[in-house]
Amino acid sequence: MSFTLLLIQTLNGLQLGVLLFLIAAGLTLVFGVMDFINLAHGVQYMLGAYLAVAFYGIVDNFFIALVLALLASLAFGLLLEFLVFRHLYGRDHLDQLMATFGIILFLNHGVRELWGAAPLSLPVPDALSGAVRLMPGMLYPVWRIVIIAAGFGVAAGLYLLVTYTRIGMLVRAGASNARMVSALGVNIELLFMIVFGFGTMLAGFSGIMIAPILSVEPGMGDNILILAFVVIVIGGIGSIRGAFIAALMIGLVDTLGRSFSVDILRLVMAPSPARMVGPAIASMLIYVLMAVVLYVRPSGLFPARGR
């Protein structure tokens, strides 16, 4: 376990964290502002990836496909908002769970009807397909750097938007007392629609950005959804800052756990049981982390005020 290796694995962990943040950002925003459990976030992520693949097939240019897929994601999100979500604001969380679960079933199987069950793929755009040398024999793809940049961009953008703009102010006010904001003459329904549409677009965006390194397949959003929930719960629901820090924590814990659990266990036990126990512990680590954080801080690390 050399120092360089530890350093690179730490970088890998941070990168996974940023990736998770990208997915979780929209979820925590919608959840925090509208007190809405949107299980469908994962399938919206999936849909973004599928739309990008579909548009890429037509226009053969990644960036045009990206823009088109984003717009389509937004349109679809607004349609969903109009048909379903709008009627569920202020309803019990259980109702939201079941309705969005229904949407998961519909979309997971809907994309299969449209695009088939076989995994699809989206190539990395040519201009960004290069790689930098990180250590002898190991290249670091430029696209991953783009993803990291996108993650930081989204984090900074959201932070500025929520903290310094009028709409951000309304979002914060709406989160703590929607009725009061509405009484002050603000169209809260419109506000919620905008936030929801934006959240959907963020989900779609993360799906598009990650598609070139992952398999695009039905159900690809299900496990991601769970990870995203873990992130926002550790961070404190509704807190962008919390989600960012929690995502980095999970990325680090997961990556370092996978890389070194066996080596560390070998210090205290024989190699063969270490090989058995290590990976099992590594898979559980993020859940252990979540349980510990919630035990110590039952509302996450950075609970949003006023709830």
Add this chain to the structure above:
Amino acid sequence: MSGATITASQTVPAPRLAREIIRPALIFIALALVPLLAKLLSAQYLLDLGSRVMIFAVAAVALDLIVGYCGLVSLGHAGFIGLGAYAVGILSAEGFGDALISLPVAVGASMLFALATGLICLRTRGVYFIMITLAFGQMIYFIATSLALYGGDNGLTIASRNTIVGLPLIKTDLALYYMIFLFLLGTYLFCRALVSSRFGRVLRGGKVNAIRISTIGFDIKRYQLVAYVISGGLAGLSGFLLANSTEFVSPAYMSWQRSGELIVMVIFGGVGTLDGAIIGSAAYLLSEAWLSGLIENWKVVFGPILVMVVLFARGGLIGISAKLWRPQS
């Protein structure tokens, strides 16, 4: 949780008689008659379907106990089912194939796990509770997949169903069916009694306003913990039944998707009604069996149905039936 939960009992002041006696009685009579129906149609597999419905109904009723009466939504209940099932599987592999041993172990282990995790989980509320129960469910799932000695993720075949006091009483599917039936009936009556007792009133009070209940002098967390442990134990019972019915145990029984399905069953039927959980389980599994026979990609249809139930039928199927007989409310 906001106060927006609208259960059938709140919207519809239906006669208690209908709600608490006739409706459940009809459900259980219908369930008791399934073997007859299977015989008449010479459709033996209906027995299996019915058993499956009742097994999940046990778990769904257990879940409704904490969802409907404490406002605690657990996304880790499949973990208890798996724990109960693995108790049967492992004991049977080690030569203990009698229900006198496996049943107490299945239920006891689940209750113990519920106690240990409940102490931690109950520090949180709302969505945090959902997620922390998920975390424990996932941990036990990963432990099961790494149990190489007992098949790991390939699962474990059970040589034969449990004996009862040394006798092969549940050898036939029919006997097993009625054993499951009795356990479901017992579970239902037990939970019914529990929620209408003083204990249950404290739980319900705590769900509506925890602060008020605490002010009166009840330690609401302790009450909730007891309910959580009971619920876990009953889910373990469901696992015991599932293992005996499929004669096979697998980590797949503990996946979080399964926990999600249980929640859907409870909501589908009607939260906070107990018998709604039975109806929900039946409706979920029967529509699954029915739709999947009609269209391969049946979930494309089933998904929107769930959405519609939420949008247009508050209070689940129980809510619909309540509205049907009291349209003016």
Add this chain to the structure above:
Amino acid sequence: MINLKLTAAVAALLGMGAGLGLSSAQAQDHLKVGLIATLSGPPAVLGQQMRNGFTLAVKTLGGKLGGKDVDVSVADDELKPDQAVSKVKELIDRDKVDFVVGPIFSNVAAAIMKPVTESNVILISPNAGTSTFAGKDCNPNFFVTSYQNDQVHEVLGQYAQDSGLKKVIIVVPNYQAGKDAAAGFKHKFTGEIVDEMYVPLGQLDYSAELTKIAAASPDAIFAFLPGGMGVNFVKQYRQAGLADKITFLSAFTVDESTLPAQQDAALGMYGGSNWAPNLDNPQNKAFVDAYIKEYNAVPASYAFQAYDAALLIDSAVKEVKGNLADKNALHAALKKADFKSLRGNFKFNTNNYPIQDFYLVKVAKRPDGKFETEIVKKVFSNYGDTYAKDCPMK
């Protein structure tokens, strides 16, 4: 009033059940086959390949197997073992099937083994070949047209051994099949295993593993990462620049079910198989052409093994002249395996698992732009599994 409404609701629920019961009106003299495969979730593509392969065979044989009209009932196990048990009970009780063909996954196979074989119905697995039922728990009602799982891993182990690779890293998911894969590979490879990585099932990002591989710079890696995991890993392995330096040996990681997503990233990577689309015999050529024409995709081993399962049923039903009641005669007829397998050489071992040839295959691009695996060399001839000796059947 109240009771009427409720009774109606309950009756409706039961009616659903009754509806299920009545749907089984089928002609008595038809041959009935139940197909159980994973048709939903990410692995659905494998189940579809299996179903397509079987359907194509029935179609090619004019809708008949062994001279009898065939009714095929398809069930989706959803990769849930308990669901699978219910579904096969339905197939057996409701549809009265004579054969169950399936499943894809070993854990489902383990779950349905007992209900099917104890009902004296023949179970033919066109994919899952667990070690559990190859040894002392072998069963006269159970036949396998694929392989015993370990064998595919042994192909790569043997190849690594023969080609003088010295240092190898193993990457498998942390579950039973993954551990079996590692064991199978090590069974034939005696060189140095630098590291064994057990990754969580369904992992997305492999940066940590790739970094460790690059740091250790072995001669080759052996990967067993089925489905979406394989797609993710192969893409990231290529993007990290390792594909040109470190030989990529794999099982169930690059095949025709994943290649549409891996595409160029998988070019030149190796796998092990008992067959490949370009295997040179007339029946296979016809099969591959027909499959591509019908489904616009290159068949994978799942499809061909299901096709062979249909041929097997066809041959056995012919042999017993349609009399399926005499189970001993049927077992003997199946065991003869008197059909022209798409893979050429084929016969059953004492445990009803195949004895066949195994090849090293390599990913290549077809002239029509699609991708497929192609045979590089034969690694084993007439190869049976090692568990057969524990099987009490003769």
